[in-house]
Amino acid sequence: MTNIQTVAVIGLGYIGLPTAAILATNGLDVVGVDVSQRTVDAVNEGRVPFVEPDLGIHVAGAVSQGLLKATTETPAADAYIVAVPTPLRADKSADLSYIEAAARGIAPMLRGGELLILESTSPPRVTQYMARYILGMRPDLSLDGNDGKPVVLFAHCPERVLPGRVMIELVTNDRIVGGMTPEAGNLAKALYSRFCQGEIFVTDDVTAEMTKLVENAYRDVNIAFANELSFISDKVGVDVWELIRLANRHPRVNILQPGPGVGGHCIAVDPWFIVAEASHDAKLIRQAREVNDSKPLWVVDKVVAALSSVSVDSEVAVLGLAFKANIDDLRESPSIQIALHLAETLKSRRINIVEPFIDELPASLEVHRNVELMDAELAVKRSGVVVVLVDHESFKSLDQDLLLGKTIVDTRGVLRT
Known part of the structure; x- marks a missing residue:
């Protein structure tokens, strides 16, 4: 035909x-x-x-x-x-x-x-x-x-x-x-x-399958480097965003930005297909996946530590559930993992979720009585700790006065002054 x-x-x-x-x-x-x-x-x-x-x-x-x-x-x-x-x-x-x-x-x-x-x-x-x-x-x-x-x-x-x-x-x-x-x-x-x-390039079917996996594994490894830098920077007391900005002034360096983990239907999944196919040889690809998969729990630990400096009844604002900015796609989102861990770990505290691209919480969060979906201004006003998980444009334009006196855990560098 x-x-x-x-x-x-x-x-x-x-x-x-x-x-x-x-x-x-x-x-x-x-x-x-x-x-x-x-x-x-x-x-x-x-x-x-x-x-x-x-x-x-x-x-x-x-x-x-x-x-x-x-x-x-x-x-x-x-x-x-x-x-x-x-x-x-x-x-x-x-x-x-x-x-x-x-x-x-x-x-x-x-x-x-x-x-x-x-x-x-x-x-x-x-x-x-x-x-x-x-x-x-x-x-x-x-x-x-x-x-x-x-x-x-x-x-x-x-x-x-x-x-x-x-x-x-x-x-x-x-x-x-x-x-x-x-x-x-x-x-x-x-x-x-x-x-x-x-341009459309024609090859055999197995090479085409591997091409997609390799593209996403390459990106995953580079994100893992940025996320690992965020761990190290936190330990040595430097601003990871400033560190990357300055390192990227080198003409042959282009470090990506760290985040709360890696989500979506591709980068968080595809590298594992390579590991499954060649588990002995895919050492770097596996390690990158493990680094990125570990980031959500690291963020949860940072939030729990931040709560030690606020009152026992302080609420937590979680800004963003999507796996990337300005979309409603929640697939494999590390933000949902973080929100779930917070809801389960902090049962006595209110978790105020902000996600401007959805009308209702996913079922996994809806079942928690201490979790509520609301707009950003109300969530920040009510909360002592503000956690930024997605760099939606609307979050970048938040009224800075609302943030006065708040403890901020910013995984995206959105609220940096």
């Missing part, structure tokens, strides 16, 4: 829905598939069920033109893009159950000639696993056609966009396409060329 006209995008989350919308606004007939009826209903009404700048315009426009619709049932299509979660299991391996479920929905619809693209970030050879899984259910189809059966083409094309800039970076970023066969790679490149203005 050389002329793809219909695309089914399986999974309408932070990657799947933008991908579906951008394909539809570029003239393809797109059906989004999701297990959530709430998500399906929102998309069919032209609404976006999460915060992502400019996505709403694309979704509303594509739906109104009849180019995008959503359903809970997998349809027949010329191409399928699988964009479902691959969460970590307790043993740090990848949970492939969502990919398997997507495959079970796709398999009965195939007739031969379709292109199947796995966009979900995954360990090496998972695209091959998906292909075997589907062809195991459809022995009448083939990967290469050498047996005379109709061919199905498989490729991996990892997403590499930044939440908050997804609709820009989908178009402008370079893409890596890995085909299990040359034909699959070239057809996947042609599909992404419909909207991607960046």
Whole structure:
């Protein structure tokens, strides 16, 4: 199949829905598939069920033109893009159950000639696993056609966009396409060329899978260096933000900023896939993950220590739950880990949560009676200790008079004078 006209995008989350919308606004007939009826209903009404700048315009426009619709049932299509979660299991391996479920929905619809693209970030050879899984259910189809059966083409094309800039970076970023066969790679490149203005590089499927993991492991290692500097700076009594600012004046030094840990669906997860694949050799990658994973408890200890200098009934303001600034994405957020530890450790104190991008607390926090979601001004007024976990723009413009007399634990350098 050389002329793809219909695309089914399986999974309408932070990657799947933008991908579906951008394909539809570029003239393809797109059906989004999701297990959530709430998500399906929102998309069919032209609404976006999460915060992502400019996505709403694309979704509303594509739906109104009849180019995008959503359903809970997998349809027949010329191409399928699988964009479902691959969460970590307790043993740090990848949970492939969502990919398997997507495959079970796709398999009965195939007739031969379709292109199947796995966009979900995954360990090496998972695209091959998906292909075997589907062809195991459809022995009448083939990967290469050498047996005379109709061919199905498989490729991996990892997403590499930044939440908050997804609709820009989908178009402008370079893409890596890995085909299990040359034909699959070239057809996947042609599909992404419909909207991607960046350069599209074609390679094999395993290299494409590893490229995404390596990109995020590289970033994780660099963040770990900054976070480790925050530990050391605290011990020796220097301002880590000033230290990094001055060190970065060197022409060949570019240290990142520390934070409360690392969150999100990529950087906090993907390096473990490399460690699981090559545990003996991935020493630095493992150590970086452990440094970043240790940061939330270090922050909790700093808050508990800060409370020793205030009255026993002082409340705590926690500014931010998202894993990064100016979005509502709470996935793998270290801020939630910190808020949970504080709620459980400080049962006798009120924990005042501020997260301007959500309307209700996540269930894990909602169950704690000493936790309440409120606006920033009220939370700071009521609290003796203010903990900054996310550098939302609204926090940077807080009235400094509100902070007078407060004990501040600032993990983002937001309230530094």
